[in-house]
Amino acid sequence: MVAKGRNAKGERNGANTHPERWQRGDDHWSRRNPERVTRGSRHGKSKLTEYQVRNIRRLKTEGWTERRLAAEFGVREGTIHFIVMRQTWKHVE
Numbered sequence: 001m002v003a004k005g006r007n008a009k010g011e012r013n014g015a016n017t018h019p020e021r022w023q024r025g026d027d028h029w030s031r032r033n034p035e036r037v038t039r040g041s042r043h044g045k046s047k048l049t050e051y052q053v054r055n056i057r058r059l060k061t062e063g064w065t066e067r068r069l070a071a072e073f074g075v076r077e078g079t080i081h082f083i084v085m086r087q088t089w090k091h092v093e
Helices: 050-061 066-073 077-084
Strands: none
Touching: 050 066, 050 077, 066 077
C-alpha cells in the first residue's frame, strides 16, 4: 500500500479531509466524562499505587535522588521525574 502510494497521508489524511469528525479539546469524551477515565492504580498497566506516589514525592523532598527512588520502586528515572514534576499522577495530592 505504501509502496504504491495508496495510504492516506498529508492532505488525504482523515484529520485533514474531515476535521469536524475529530473530537478535540472540551469536545473530547474524556473531558465530558472525566469519571470514566481510568487513572492511577486502577489502570491495568500501572506499576505504582497512589500510596507509593505520595511516598516518592515525600522522599524526593527529603533529598533522595531520582536514581535512588527509581531503583527503590522498580521504575525508570524518567517516571520518577514526571511524578515529582506532577506531569503524571496529577490526581494524587
